Amino acid sequence: MKSPMIVSTFVILFSFGVPALVAQDVPPTSHPDSQEWTPLFAADLSNAVYPAGVWTFEDGILTASKDQCIWTKAEYDEFVLDLEFKTAPGTNSGVIVHCSDVENWIPNAIEIQIADDYAEKWANSPPSWRCGAIFGRQPATERTVKKPEEWNRMSITCLGPMIYVMLNGVLVNEMDMRTYTDGKKNPDGTVPPPWIQGKPLAEWETKGRIGLQGKHAGAPIFFRNLKIKSIDTK
Numbered sequence: 599m600k601s602p603m604i605v606s607t608f609v610i611l612f613s614f615g616v617p618a619l620v621a622q623d624v625p626p627t628s629h630p631d632s633q634e635w636t637p638l639f640a641a642d643l644s645n646a647v648y649p650a651g652v653w654t655f656e657d658g659i660l661t662a663s664k665d666q667c668i669w670t671k672a673e674y675d676e677f678v679l680d681l682e683f684k685t686a687p688g689t690n691s692g693v694i695v696h697c698s699d700v701e702n703w704i705p706n707a708i709e710i711q712i713a714d715d716y717a718e719k720w721a722n723s724p725p726s727w728r729c730g731a732i733f734g735r736q737p738a739t740e741r742t743v744k745k746p747e748e749w750n751r752m753s754i755t756c757l758g759p760m761i762y763v764m765l766n767g768v769l770v771n772e773m774d775m776r777t778y779t780d781g782k783k784n785p786d787g788t789v790p791p792p793w794i795q796g797k798p799l800a801e802w803e804t805k806g807r808i809g810l811q812g813k814h815a816g817a818p819i820f821f822r823n824l825k826i827k828s829i830d831t832k
Contacts, residue, residue: 636825636826646669648667648668648669653812661819674808676756676758677826680823680824683750685817688815690713692811694709696804698806726790736786756804775799
């Protein structure tokens with residue numbers, strides 16, 4: 599996959615009526631901190647929906663004690679989400695976008711996978727289950743996740759039916775939901791796990807809640823510096 603996108607801050611250009619993302623000249627290690635960016639979650643989690651006693655936000659680090667999600671109260675359509683995460687040995691988590699039903703989110707949302715790809719269990723799992731993949735749909739183009747206990751930088755851009763994933767300064771996924779016209783088969787012929795099969799992604803609304811998966815598969819996940827910027831293309 600070739601792309602001019604090499605950093606994680608974007609501007610919108612239009613070519614023949616089709617929006618395209620290109621990179622600004624910003625180092626991939628710099629974090630967006632202008633007034634146009636806002637924290638995804640407030641320090642007191644007052645703008646979040648989550649089970650009591652599961653998620654904590656201390657010293658700028660967000661983590662969970664159980665396998666339960668935290669959700670934004672607001673719905674988002676077109677945006678760039680920028681964050682850092684740290685895995686532990688065996689971590690399996692994710693960032694969830696376009697969620698239309700937080701009570702039954704698995705078949706009603708798209709998950710950008712976070713995983714400890716160095717753990718044998720996940721290293722030997724299907725490619726679309728590894729870090730940077732659109733879970734069950736499309737694998738990452740390469741492994742750029744760092745080893746456990748090291749911080750990673752991930753930027754997710756949702757622009758209409760397009761989803762772009764950058765991991766540690768590398769564009770590792772670019773998915774067009776319009777090509778997913780079969781709810782039981784991916785465009786490349788692979789079959790998504792049965793628990794996410796259903797309405798074809800080509801028919802989905804691209805507006806919904808954003809969430810984070812908690813302590814899944816018995817290993818914790820840690821997040822920090824979660825910031826979001828809405829994109830106005832109208």
